[in-house]
Amino acid sequence: MYIPAHFAAGPDAVQDLLTRPGAANLVTMTSRGLLATLLPFVYDPSVGEHGALHTHVARNNPQWSEPVIGEALMIIQGSDAYISPSWYASKAEHGRVVPTWNYSTAHVYGTLVVHDSPAWLAGQVRRLTDVNEAGLDHPWSVDDAPxxxxxxxxxxxxxxELGITRIESKTKLSQNRPAADIDGVVAGLCARGQSESAADVERAR
Structure with a gap:
């Protein structure tokens, strides 16, 4: 991943991408070529040196049974948004502005391990459910079903299980703009109802 120094994600930003509820694209190189599947995941920091991402796929999905050539990759995508140059204070000052796209992402590389144990699967599904149900007024539990x-x-x-070997992460969140332009970006995003993207910009100041 191309990561200019001013867009390099710090440890807190990486941790946020790993732990916030979401899904990631699992990409593997196989003898059949590249395979990819979008999968919800949970991060387990207790596995190995860098932790692991735990997920599951449909048994009928051939990606789990195809031997992986080299590392596997999971691409985690944070909030992203179009940034209009009309939001910049500097537009009125000199006009030398163009549109861009803000985003945060982590490319998580590692060794892929298949788990077919009912106990492992049950634990993974429970953890995944608990992470995503947290905060709901009436959270659903696996125990609610027969x-x-x-x-x-x-x-x-x-x-x-993706045993993490390395992470490349980037937060392109208007850090390269003057403070007045960032204020305009936050206001513009909030006006469009993109409060999550606005909050990410504020955190990246």
Whole structure:
């Protein structure tokens, strides 16, 4: 990934991308070529030196059974947004402004391990559910569904663990703009209802 120094993600930004609820594209090189699947995940910092991303795929998805050539990659995408030059204070000053796109992302590389143990899968599904249900008024629990039904659902999936070897991360969030331009970006994003992107810009100041 091309990462100019002023857009390099700090440890807090990387941690936020790893731990916020979301999904990532798993990309693997195989003898069939590149395979990719968008998958919800949870981060487990206790695995290995750099932690691991835990997820699962449908058993019918061929990506889990195809031997991986080299490292596997999971691409985590944070908030992203179009940035209009009309939001910049510097537009009125000199007019030398152009549109851009703000985003944060992490390319997480590692070794892919397949887990077909019902116990591992049950734990992964519970953790994934708990992360995404947190904060809801009436959070759903795996225990809310009949045990036989959950057992059948677990038989239809396969667990995957990406043991992290390295992370390349970038936060392009208007850090290269003057303070007055950043104020305009935050106001513009809030006016468009993109409060998450606005909050990311504020944190990156």
């Amino acid at each position: 045990e036989r039904y959950i057992s059948g659902q677990l038989r239809a999936i396969v667990g995957l």
